[in-house]
Amino acid sequence: MAILLFASALIACIWVVTLYNETQRELESQAFILDPQADPAQAEQMTMLDAPLGASHVQLHKRRDYALAMFATIIVLMLTMLILFLANGLVRTRRAAAFSNQAKSQFLANVSHELRTPLNGILGYAELLREDLAGTDAWQFAQAIHDSGTHLLLLVNSVLDLERIAAGKMEVFLATENLRGLMQQIVAGHASTAMRKKIGLRLALSPGLPVEIDCDRSKLVRVLNNLIHNAVKYTNQGAVTVRVLQGGGSLIFKVIDTGEGIPASFQGAIFEKFTQVDGSDLRAQAGSGMGLALAKELVKCMGGAIGVQSRLERGSIFTFTLPLSIAATNAKAP
């Protein structure tokens, strides 16, 4: 459609230019007879005399001016069309982008729904089985199914969270929490894995920490769980220590391990999505590489920052900060 309009405008343009050129040539051939600057009335009178020779001088002038005006009009029309055409293209591109974002969100929502339904069966029945098998050796098999399902659920949640963050839809919900109780609960959640791997797991709270803090519990829990989970996973001897201290108006959380460490060249990239220290020898411990990217985004959401120090064969220290809210009480922890 646009191309057709454009072509017809182009033909009109060529026709007008030809008309102009012909008229101009004819005018020039008459120039020696008449002074073009002459009074039009007089010119008309004079040209009427030699009318049989061709179009009158004034008529020619008019025709030339008409051609010029047509030419200008067509050029303006063509430019307008070009602008409209480009603008239309831009709008369409924008719309397509918005649509593809929406399609992506819808797709992720569907994937989430479709994965959760079977996960409900896996986790639910594993929980029942674990209960029925309590006291027998088979209990650990039910527990293993449950652990695996929980891991899968965490992955589903991580993908959705990264998508929410990308879409700017992540909100922070603050509530008052007992810091010591919360930390003990989080660390205790990793005790059985640490015990199985025969490594230590310690919680060290510095003296003088606030008893209660205002924080987004679920986000804080997930960041800590992620870091502790990684620390336990990559440590085969020694211990994992979770330390909480206070400084610069923030709580400082450190997860310290005596694991295999992260090569210096990799330390900058581990907070990017889908990155892993993934040499073939570490294949056995491959994960999705999403956990730290999510941890970084969650910490950012809560107003803090995250970083890592690590030495190969010595271990790693992941540190993140959480700005202390004004509502935090200054009472000393016992």
Add this chain to the structure above:
Amino acid sequence: MKQILVVDDNPLNSNLAKVILVRAGHSVQVLTCASDALRYLNRNPVDVILTDIGMRDINGKEFCHIVKSRLNTVAPRVVAYTAYAMEGELASFRAAGFDAIVVKPASRRQILAAVDPDGAY
């Protein structure tokens, strides 16, 4: 002990909910669609309804709305038992009048707390 009606077209999930609730001492009836559930409710009073959302005949949100707007009866507690977990979806369940939302996969504790918030687990 509560009279509980579980409505879910996925038998694995409804049976799971049933076992969990029965083991906790509740009396449970399982149905696979909302229209059967509405007929059942005409004859049998229940304390709590645990319903899926994505069902073929009447979806869980409509079902909740119908149950809550029935006259001459004290509306039972209605709990959404669903795999829809996105914020927008959860907000629409709250708007539909559900008393609680249990997102699948749900632990036993989550299901029991949702159907009977005053109970002990």
